Amino acid sequence: MAKSRMQSRAVEAIVLDEDHMKQEEAEETLDESGDPLEESGRTVDSSDEEIEESVADDIARFEESFSGINSRFRLINRIGEGTFSTVYKAEDLEYNQYRNNWDIDEQEKRKWSSPGHRRRNSRRPHYVAIKKIYVTSSPMRIFNELELLYDLRGSDSVCPLITAFRHLDQVVAVLPYFQHRDFREYYRDMKVPEMRLYFRSLFTALRHVHSKKILHRDIKPTNFLYNPAQSRGVLVDFGLAERLGTEWQQCACTLGAEERSYRVSHSVYAQTQHRPSCYPKNDNRSSRRANRAGTRGFRAPEVLLKCTQQNTSIDMWSAGVILLTLLSRRFPFFHSQDDIDALLEITTIVGRKKMKETSLLHGQVFETNIPTYSDNGHSFEKIILWCTSRSSDKNSGVKKELEDDEKEAVEFLYELLECDPAKRITAKKALEHPFLTKDYEGSEDEDDNFDLVDV
Numbered sequence: 001m002a003k004s005r006m007q008s009r010a011v012e013a014i015v016l017d018e019d020h021m022k023q024e025e026a027e028e029t030l031d032e033s034g035d036p037l038e039e040s041g042r043t044v045d046s047s048d049e050e051i052e053e054s055v056a057d058d059i060a061r062f063e064e065s066f067s068g069i070n071s072r073f074r075l076i077n078r079i080g081e082g083t084f085s086t087v088y089k090a091e092d093l094e095y096n097q098y099r100n101n102w103d104i105d106e107q108e109k110r111k112w113s114s115p116g117h118r119r120r121n122s123r124r125p126h127y128v129a130i131k132k133i134y135v136t137s138s139p140m141r142i143f144n145e146l147e148l149l150y151d152l153r154g155s156d157s158v159c160p161l162i163t164a165f166r167h168l169d170q171v172v173a174v175l176p177y178f179q180h181r182d183f184r185e186y187y188r189d190m191k192v193p194e195m196r197l198y199f200r201s202l203f204t205a206l207r208h209v210h211s212k213k214i215l216h217r218d219i220k221p222t223n224f225l226y227n228p229a230q231s232r233g234v235l236v237d238f239g240l241a242e243r244l245g246t247e248w249q250q251c252a253c254t255l256g257a258e259e260r261s262y263r264v265s266h267s268v269y270a271q272t273q274h275r276p277s278c279y280p281k282n283d284n285r286s287s288r289r290a291n292r293a294g295t296r297g298f299r300a301p302e303v304l305l306k307c308t309q310q311n312t313s314i315d316m317w318s319a320g321v322i323l324l325t326l327l328s329r330r331f332p333f334f335h336s337q338d339d340i341d342a343l344l345e346i347t348t349i350v351g352r353k354k355m356k357e358t359s360l361l362h363g364q365v366f367e368t369n370i371p372t373y374s375d376n377g378h379s380f381e382k383i384i385l386w387c388t389s390r391s392s393d394k395n396s397g398v399k400k401e402l403e404d405d406e407k408e409a410v411e412f413l414y415e416l417l418e419c420d421p422a423k424r425i426t427a428k429k430a431l432e433h434p435f436l437t438k439d440y441e442g443s444e445d446e447d448d449n450f451d452l453v454d455v
């Protein structure tokens with residue numbers, strides 16, 4: 001009888017011993033995920049294509065250093081290189097020895113095949129993605145990723161963990177290989193009806209993740225492997241994901257409106273409002289600490305403002321940045337060097353007034369002496385028209401407008417790129433939004449069977 005890998009192998013394979021745990025002290029503290037421009041994000045779909053010599057050398061080194069990997073997998077190519085890992089495509093040589101509940105395609109085929117055929121072992125090659133997590137990652141971080149992936153099993157839209165192995169200090173995670181197209185190949189010409197399909201798939205994944213009270217924290221195109229031909233994508237890379245409520249400390253954003261405004265009106269900031277901006281010479285307050293992990297350009301305002309009670313809505317903001325990218329045909333849309341830059345980029349759009357309000361919401365003060373920021377910012381309609389070279393011509397008096405379906409997309413965009421996390425749309429509600437329900441006959445996906453918790 002075939003064994004299920006998750007039950008029989010992963011658990012015994014991942015033994016992060018005490019010595020290994022101690023390495024945590026030497027942990028790298030990198031919390032910035034890959035640059036959206038620099039990531040390779042390539043997927044090579046034909047399995048036996050010529051590979052570069054440097055890739056072949058890299059594969060040979062990996063096979064040599066990870067004893068036994070050759071007997072289980074035939075490494076084919078390097079398909080991704082991120083900040084925390086290198087991902088290889090490989091053929092699973094032991095496929096027929098296990099129960100492969102994760103293999104939806106195979107299960108679908110078996111469902112329709114004759115009983116005799118069903119008993120026979122599958123002869124076609126089965127591909128997996130082997131994620132070699134860099135040894136500089138802390139054992140806790142690796143364990144966290146594997147544990148969350150295990151908790152998220154059972155959803156079509158989250159790339160499941162098949163198994164994982166450790167050899168000395170090297171950990172590899174084995175995932176089903178998901179054929180997808182590189183975002184850079186289609187973001188310039190994706191039509192609005194295709195965007196509806198893309199986001200239906202993305203929010204189905206996020207609804208599942210959020211229903212388990214997990215924040216992904218790194219939503220960006222390269223972490224959502226989308227196959228336009230199947231209108232289906234899967235979420236990958238839970239390396240920065242965390243459970244809701246991890247290391248929370250009270251932030252002003254969760255106070256009632258009355259209490260918050262009382263605190264603001266009695267703050268040091270309020271007392272210095274009528275004087276020119278001044279700052280204490282020796283400020284002995286400890287600086288605020290909050291999880292800022294994520295990728296530049298995709299971080300929500302509350303992450304940049306170091307909110308200490310971040311929740312699943314940070315992923316909805318990042319999804320909004322993807323929609324803005326698709327509508328504006330600009331990738332990456334935001335290209336900040338640091339958090340201050342990132343806040344200023346958002347301020348350019350939402351305006352100075354909104355950014356001040358958003359900052360106060362989290363007990364922070366936003367001041368800028370850059371004169372070009374307007375108080376009210378610019379509408380997304382205007383920005384999209386600018387970005388797609390459709391600005392109105394003042395001389396000829398021709399006023400350009402967005403197409404009707406783009407206007408619907410923009411309405412949805414405002415719900416995603418809402419600065420106040422409490423008002424931002426949830427994944428569950430997003431799937432009920434007219435932008436995503438239009439022309440869509442009910443949902444048949446298995447994710448509907450999960451207990452949903454509105455967060």
Ligand SMILES: Nc1ncnc2c1ncn2[C@@H]1O[C@H](COP(=O)(O)OP(=O)(O)OP(=O)(O)O)[C@@H](O)[C@H]1O
Pocket residue numbers: 033034039040041042043079080081082083084085086087129131159175176177178179218222223225236237238239
């Ligand atoms: N299951 C999979 N099937 C196909 N390709 C995959 C799979 N998992 C990962 N990849 C490819 O590898 C790339 C890197 O994977 P992943 O994001 O998990 O690594 P990472 O080191 O955490 O990356 P980053 O620094 O971008 O966050 C992906 O963008 C994708 O192109």
